[in-house]
Amino acid sequence: MSCLCCQGYGPTRDEDVCCGGPEDGHDHGHDHGHGGSGTLAALWREGTLREAVVYAAALQAAAVAGRLWPAAGGWPFVAAMAVGLYPVLRRVLAELRRGNPFSIEMLMTISAVGAVAIGAVGEAATVVLLFLVGEILESLAAGRAQAGIERLVALVPQTALLEEEGGTRSVAAASLTPGQVIVAGAGERIAADGEVIDGMSGVDESPLTGESRPKPKGPGDAVYAGTVNGEGVLRLRVTADASDNAIARVVRLVREAQARKAPVQRIVERFARVYTPCVVAAGAAVAVLPPLLAGADWTTWIYRGLAVLLIGCPCALVISTPAALAAALASGAGRGLLIKGGAVLESLARADAVAFDKTGTLTRGRPAVAEVAALAGSRAEVLALAAGLSLGSTHPMARAVLAAAAAEGVAPAAVADLAALPGRGVSGRVDGVEAFFGAPGADAPAAAQTLAEGGRTVSLVRKGGDILGLIAAADEAREDAAAGVAALKAIGARVVMLTGDVPAAAAALADSLGIEARAGLLPEDKLAAVREMQAQGAHVVKVGDGINDAPALAAADVGIAFGGGTDVALETADAASLHGHVGDVAAMILLARRAMATIRQNVALAIGLKLAFLVTTVLGITGLWPAVLADTGATVLVTANALRLLRR
Incomplete structure (x- = not known):
């Protein structure tokens, strides 16, 4: 695949970023x-x-x-x-x-x-x-960041069904212009940003917002490129060029964030700029100054000057840092913590603020039945009817109901004439009587409002003219979310949640974990929130699992993706938790701090031994070979010290 600037997404600020x-x-x-x-x-x-x-x-x-x-x-x-x-x-x-x-x-x-x-x-x-x-x-x-952006671009379909007089025809999605009308079939990705002019359906916007529930769309509602149409057919009026649709904007945000992110130079390289000239200058001074200033023997002092250069040979220094970094990276990999290089470790060690996504990061990313309220029937009857109506559906709520029924040993009711009602739910016939499972209507009982508190999704189960009951589902917190947040607070990190979910759901989870929350955020809002924290002096770690997190992951000082997330998040991030444990974030920061401490110890050890033998060699107390042996010993010591990082 060619680079993004060659695909018409506009020039990048940095040719290297554009072209790999x-x-x-x-x-x-x-x-x-x-x-x-x-x-x-x-x-x-x-x-x-x-x-x-x-x-x-x-x-x-x-x-x-x-x-x-x-x-x-x-x-x-x-x-x-x-x-x-x-x-x-x-x-x-x-x-x-x-x-x-x-x-x-x-x-x-x-x-x-x-x-x-x-x-x-x-x-x-x-x-x-x-x-x-x-x-x-x-x-x-x-090279992985570029690959991640290319995967993001691939979310937009290559073709779209354009409506014209007399019918429709397939055209390149990149050729669409505002005002044209396209048709999005059931289960298809939407090819352009647009406005619904006809049809009703649930649209999965998780690629952009991270919200796990499909969003009902009808005439007048906005839809975005790269999102997935649900069960209904939608006619859409295009509102943005391909170069300015939702996915293209995320691509630009990621690219700009990467361009603005200051490169972290390698520790040894920074040190080399001071150490190397100092060693050369010291060797020259030892060889030349005593003969010139004090009339000392040239042969003796030239030998000692060469000895200084050999003592200054930075074998232990060159090995000390990569050995520590390699050990730390290997230690992390063995625990499912993938960290992309020494620069990331160095940045992680300074982290003092962590911004989490909600859905799929602090939560499991899928709804589960939280409560069943039986109104005109038993709990088992409500679950059985809802499960029967959910058979064959891929809707997250349907899967949650089927899982709950299976867990309680409730057999789904036998339902005939199943039919999907786009944007509303599903209907069928049980024992010849009309049945419905889906969104509550205007006649919903007051209990529906109560069950919806805390951001829960409430569905109604009806048979004939009777409402049998209500089912509330919620995206539950991961088992280790509370412990993971507590671990971060214990090491002095500020913890914030940035989510595209609704405020009620975000507030309920944030209150249970004792953290700050900002809800209803689009990708650019998450990016702005990260930059706001950085402007306040924080060294920010962003944790997420979705495409909607990609710009913020790139802009943060360190971006951490969860292994169950999208390819784009994994590639854009600087590190990844393969197991998706919230506690892995604190573990990464602690590992990075240990690694940086080990590097400082190694550098101090190597320099200390060199300085000691430098003095004794210049004074003639020790010869060259003891100094060389000391340097070899320092190499062994710093390597052994680095290997301690392999212990958990």
Whole structure:
């Protein structure tokens, strides 16, 4: 699929975002093809994967050569490492041309060359291989956001049934213009934003609002592209061009949010900009200043200057951060917590506010029977008749009634002449008597209003002229919602609910969980709410599972999608909970905080040992080899410290 700007959705602010380049704004020195970096095939074409594979083959050849010709020593590995360093050196030169001599690539190169100089050829080869593999993983993650947007675009049908004089004909949905009349059949996705001019039906707007219940639509009501028509046929007057329909607006919001989201630079890269020049300057000063200022022996001090450079070889530093990040990401993955890279971990560690979607996130996402009120019959009779009328229906309320009847061992009544009544319910005949199950009408008893409190959906069961009873259904909270919210509050996070559902339902759930709530929100409203919290100084985590959450997920400092959600939400988000547990959000934040603490410990350990041996080497107390051994020991220590993150 071509990029979005090539499909007529307008130019993006960033060519890389449009054409599949890295969304984090970080240039790794190699070109990204038009198709994006979301697949291994694309990475092979770009060269990122090919470089790693060629280098791995060179390492294997070096191992074979070492066994066949032991006298060659470590030279086969040195030659192999040159193969791996070649693309890295190209990036170093590219960064130098951009005026950045102290990039992560420069730091890694110094590490590898320094390790070779002290005879640690195997360590040098491993550092280069890990770096190239890390580049592959980062590129794969970067390509996923574009894939998510493309899935969102795919929600709009490619064709629409256009009404003309003498009949209808199929046309491209992208060609529709305001004022034209189209027909949406039962069960079809609506091809354009429009206004109903004829027909009645329930329309599933969950892709845009997240509300789990179909919304009744009749003449004069607005409908949106990408939503799903229910059981009735609708004639619609188009009100917006394809480039400005509901889905196109969400696409723009996601893209703009990603463009505005400041890239988080890698920790080691930021550190390298200070550390690398300091080490080089220190080595030069040790080699030159004593002979110039005090007439000391040039040979002695040049040796000590070289020793400073070797001591400063950042092997432990280069390994410390990726080791901690890899351990944290692996630990999270083992618990169903997928986090897309170190930048996300760093951002999660600073989170102090969490904004949840309601439907499918804090709740199960499907209605369940909450109460059965028998008025002119028994509870079993009410359930049996409602279940009989619900057989064969895919409406969420029908499924809830059938599930409740099955749970209570109530057999559905035998119903003949079943007929769907668009926007109202379903009718049939039981023992020759007319029966109805659906929305209460003007003659609904007062009990219906009482049952509807708290945002419940109330349906009426009628047989002949008698109302047998009422059934109330509600989207219930997840089992761990209260515990998950409490865990977030315990770590100092503010918890807010942003939902497209009706205010009554939102308020009932928010009160039970003790959190703030904002209801009746469209995708752009959720986005505005997240930005409002950020403007107040909060570091916001947005949690959701629907397409309607995609813009807010992209705009938040960290977006977390639940595994049962839509592909668009999963791809747009920075992290995902595969199990959909509310408590996973607090677990992610705690894991990120542990990871950042471990990185700080590792950096302090590596630098502390280097500083200690730097001083003793300059003073002549210790020689080069003890310092080199200390650096190797630091590498082991920081790796072992990072592996502690694998413990739960």
